[in-house]
Amino acid sequence: MATTADTWGTIHAERRALLADVRDLTPEQWATPSLCTGRSVQDTLAHMAATARMTPPGFFLKLARAGFRFEDMAAREIAELTSGTPADTLAAFRAQLDSVGHPPGPVDSWLGETVVHAEDIRRPLGLARAYPVAALTRLADFYRGSNLLIGGKRRVEGLTLRATDADWAAGSGPEVRGPVLALLLAVTGRKVAHAELEGEGLPLLASRN
Structure with a gap:
């Protein structure tokens, strides 16, 4: 059975694999709708970066500021990390490659966040990944x-x-x-x-x- 350290190792490896797939996207590809309803490829990568930099105390503070509306909180985080260029969003994601930060929840949540959202990005772009x-x-x-x-x-x-x-x-x-x-x-x-x-x-x- 995988340990918590093993799971974080997989998360970090999958972040790196996704970075390699998206670092040379065109502006049109960044704007492609992801599998997350209402979110572009850039939006979804921004969400992944925002989650990876989160802490449990920070999560509750930001949730309170959003009136305890989770989707509103997520939208604010995405807006912040997409306010510049796609290169800025990419840099924000790159900065979290080895992060073990996360909102409250089990480590499997963050493994799932990494794998499923990576597919939300890859599939509309016609990219494939052989996950473990x-x-x-x-x-x-x-x-x-x-x-x-x-x-x-x-x-x-x-x-x-x-x-x-x-x-x-x-x-x-x-x-x-x-x-x-x-x-x-x-x-x-x-x-x-x-x-x-x-x-x-x-x-x-x-x-x-």
Whole structure:
């Protein structure tokens, strides 16, 4: 089982891999809509940088300043880190490559934040990444067991998820199968991944937000 130090090592490695993929984007690519509704590629990278520089006390202070509205707080952080050029946003992200800062929550949240948002950026740009399989299965288990923010538990309730490229399956009920990365994205509400999935449970999954 991975230790907390191992998990942070994976997070830092994935941040570096994402930096390598986005450092030479064109202005048009930076403006491309990400898989995060209402956020561009630049916005999503800014959100990742903002999360990585956060501390639990800082989180609660900023949340209070935003009237305890999480989305308003996130929008303020993104606005701050996108007020300059894409190069400025990139520099803010680069400054957090080795950070272990984060809002309150378990370390798997920040591994998920890194991997899932990296896909939110990569997929609209046509970029692919071979993530560590152990990290993907760990995150699939994590998100399918929690409704906090993401709503993964509700989304896959009563379904069996089965990876076709890894030794991983979970749940019970009609089956949804496909690559583990696609399953992870589906659990976290990224419907673009449904095209890579199949099984008698897929219509039910697709009907859920």
